[in-house]
Amino acid sequence: METDTRVVDLQHQVSRNVEILRKKAQEVERFVNEVEDVFVQVEEFALAHRKRILAELAKLSELFEESLAKLSQTIDYEHKARLEALEAQQVKVHIDLQHISKMMDEARAASQTNDKVKFLEIAQMLNDRVVEIFQEYPNCFSEMCISEDLSEFLFSFKRYKKLFSCITSVKVPDAPFLRPQEVGGRTSSSFNVRWAVSPLDTVLGFQVAWRANDAGVTERSAHLGETYFFTIDGLGADTEYSVWVAAFTNAGLGPWSDPEVYLTGPLPPTVKVSESGWCNDGAKICWEPMPGYSSQPLSYSLEFDSLQKANMGATLKSVKGIGSCEFTIPLEPRDTYLIYVRSENKGGLSARSDPFFLQCPAGDVIIDETSAHLLQLSDDRRTITLSTAAWGQDNDQGGTHVWQFTRCPRVFGRALTSHANWQLDVRQAKDYFVGLVHLDMPDASSPSVPDSYWIVRRVSSHASASSSSSSSSSSACKFEFWDSGTHVDLYLSVPPKHVGLSFDRSTKQFSIVNAETQQLLISTCVRGAHLFQPVFGLQVPGKLCLGEDTAVSLPT
Template structure:
């Protein structure tokens, strides 16, 4: 069935104006002429509005069956998939088809049911529901409140939107071709400009090459002319040299006579200016010949030659102090020298990359005392001789060293007895020294200018020196290196009247305090300790004790300890490695006397390896004398107040022992050492 055949067949809705229907049909045909790219029936199917009594096919399939080409089909797919602007066109076209019943021959026909032929045709369109409505349905409850417009007005709007959508799709379809055409045009333009630039560069290159060739030729010609002129001047100089040599072989008198004439002739020649300037070439301006060698040759006729390199001497013994050093060198006897340049710098022990400060001084003699130097430091010296002719080559480098700084004696570390003294000191130098020297002078003869005794070659910072008993000595220490000895240290005094020592703070129990003079041990009453200190190999931790540093000399040593009658204390001797976690006298490495006071009674024990003899002391001593006799292997205790012997241990000391002192309760012990042994002690 074709709705375009005749007017009678288009009278689906009676009463409608034939002219109006023709305009609609003609508008529809114009739609197809714009591009044949939209199908009204297909759009109505996509929006879900089927015509009365029509069986619809798949919208995608119907679109492919349409007479559109491949480009129109793709554009239709885009419009169909987006459902944007084309969606409303489809709705309006569906309404048109629904109203007029038009269909193409290429679509299957549909039959309007007979019962609907008598119904009133639709002349309105509901925009909200997207369906055509009749006049009777306009005010029904179903479409109440919806936006309703005339069907013809909605159709005209849909046609206008179809044209816009088609133009947009056509523009996007042609965009790749337009871009490709533009890119091709730009590529041709770039290639053309590139070829023009290459031709221009090649032309410029040829022009520059030709210009440089001309300049090169001109410069070579000018240089050749200068070389010819220089050769002529050299020939003239050669003739003068031959003349001078002939004159040197003649007698001196004749030489002196002719020298004046030759000097005048040579002076005139030297005043002659050689013009080799090139006006066209600024590079060759001021090209005059240099006759300085000839002038030096003429001056050397009546001058002496430059001196040879001096020979620097090695450092002499005792040629340095802590801040100065004496440097000497020698020179050949035939050389004439006006002055010397002496240079020096400190020897660097670190990396060679660091800069070292150099110092130079002018000297007239072949020796010099360099001052303001650092003590015990090596310096590198070299010398250059010079006269009016010029300087000599440099001498070889020699290393000199300043003397060390004076050592510092540790007075509190000095220990002595009747026969010897142990002296300790600090080096006072950053760098090591070769050795030390101890100088002794008897204090009874301060007016004596000389030294009573010297001990040399001491490698360490302490020395045990044998002395005369019952004397006082003033002791000095010097440090030595290859530069010489240092100045004397500050003096220290040593007495040989008896054994002298200090208490060792490294062994002191934390509960004890040692006085500044190092001879008093104090346990304070106010200090209460809840627990014992941790174990230590050098410090007493269980026994509240301290050791003294007795001089390591095998002989007789005597000292005294002042005690209180009601004080609990322990005094004696012990080896250095005695266990610090045990009480004194509780092992075989210590010998001691212990006193305890309880219930107004005094108890005395002489302990060694936890054993003690049964001895009773009726008079409590206030001062206890202790005699250590290595020769007889004895350790004796005395009551100094009444000169009473208390007890003697007979023991073998396979190594040196140290005095020990312990306080069981708060109190203090005062030690007297460096005293002579009483007469009652000498009998034991």
């Protein structure tokens, strides 16, 4: 029994132990599960932490790369800037060295002369420049071995600086004195200015200023050296200018002088060749002020010079104080002249006008070669010729129409400005005409225009044979006097060999005579207020010669 009881107790104890073990096994299993949960959580935390670390490392890497790139760019920029600064400094140092070398050469040249003040000026500038270079590049010179000569130069110059200041300390000069304007020192675009200074003043140069007295004109100036004369050019004609001058030294510019009024000369006039006229013993010269000239000159001056008598000494003649734009001057026959005109105002005379070349003829009449129609003129324009070939071109005068001199071979003389006499040698001319016409009469004018021409025409025998005339008159030499379209017949038993013509412009009396016998052929008073000119013509081949003898005797 006891044994069974023990067995039962043991069984119960074993059962309890087994239960205890089962419970402990369950607790161990729970612990293992909890441990496994912890390991899972730890693993998940480790993975998340690793991802965070990797992300932060990536960000740090990017920041580092960016910082490195910026640093590299900054280093490159600073490197480039330093290189450029070094190159600029090198160029500046090269220029400074050249400047110093130039000043050294100037100092050596000045030291060899007696101008010690100039030498001290250059030495001071050289010293100051060297000191500036020492201050600009202290690091460079601190590492260099400066020569004793340079150090001694910098030191020894200080002893002369006070003396230099005493020498160069000059007071500001007084105002110069402007001299009055010179009579001959001006043109239409310039004038000369002269001035003087006090003998106690030592100056280095002057400054001149000028301004036109017209409103709104800008003042101009010029910087000069030590001179007491200056020509101001580029000015307007016939204009008043105020001029000032001031002197300067190292101490500065002194006071300006009192203004002085200067005046430019007028512009030269223009000779009106087309309106001027001349004969063998005089000329009427006409001119006008320069176009665009605002003010009228006070007077004019006329100058004329004989070229043929230039080897005999001074031949220039002048007439001053002419109030109008025309003047008549006496000349000599067969002489050649150069004529000039000047304007005059308060500023004096202008420059000469363009020269007017004039050649006086031997007689009172000058033939205008440009007006010749079918006629030939000799070189001296004193022989008029109609050739057979030219006559054939104009051989149409034999009809019944009224004779017109404008259709015939003819040539005009220049306008007659005063009393005129001329002779013609007509021995080689059979059918010719001579006379006087208005200057402004056109070639195509009708022959019936009143008061336009006065002409004596010789009609040869073959031309007059067809006309109805008496036997007594047909045997004589026939002439026709034409008065602006109407005519009268004249018959002479002996034809003249030399015809003399005379015109008095004051009375307008026109006369034609036989120069050898002094027989009066015609005398009439021309009409009209215009200028008149001679006319010469040939109707058959022949010659007319303008004689050198101008004397024409009129019967009383």
